[in-house]
Amino acid sequence: MRVVKAYQYLTENKREFILSKQLIRSGASIGANLAEASGAISTADFSAKVSIAYKECLETKYWLSLLKDTGYIAEKTFNSIHADADEIGKILFSILKTTRLSDN
Template sequence: MDNNLYKKSYAFSIRIVKAYQFLSDEKKEFVLSKQLLKSGTSICANIAEANGAISKADFSAKLFISYKECLETKYWLSLLNDTGFIDDKTFESMHEDADELAKILYTILKKSRMK
């Protein structure tokens, strides 16, 4: 597995945790931010599980979950931006990171399912 993917997704998880802390402490927003925390940190957690997969199918399934979590995270980021909880600059940066992870995961999934 691409160790770079794990590093990028772990760094993204840290950003998500910090965003959650900001949203709950500064903005007093607890519902949407909790959803963001769950989906955003789940991306790397499932990549970690894929690293220990017992079969190609298990590997693919875990990466597919990571991919779907990226899409969900992008949704929560959009909603938080459109409701004024995060500013445009933060949104664009985090959304771009999530999009990059989703593209990498999609490429790996596409290649692994062709074999």
């Protein structure tokens, strides 16, 4: 939800359309892949979808950094959203480790 609100802010207030589009694509993809993972037909399928979500989280953090470095979002806003993305990334990585260990 924060990525959607950030996208709205960036497009409406900052008139920034390129980086913000990348941000919303990668950010929304995290949730979409987790929704797919919930309907996985195997552990391998589940792990693959969570892995994609994790990588999309890393990409989202990259776009946030770029938006901060180019002055489109303030440091405080960046720190807050980036911390949330970092926490999500840690959770996803933990799920991946647990899932892959249970396969062995």
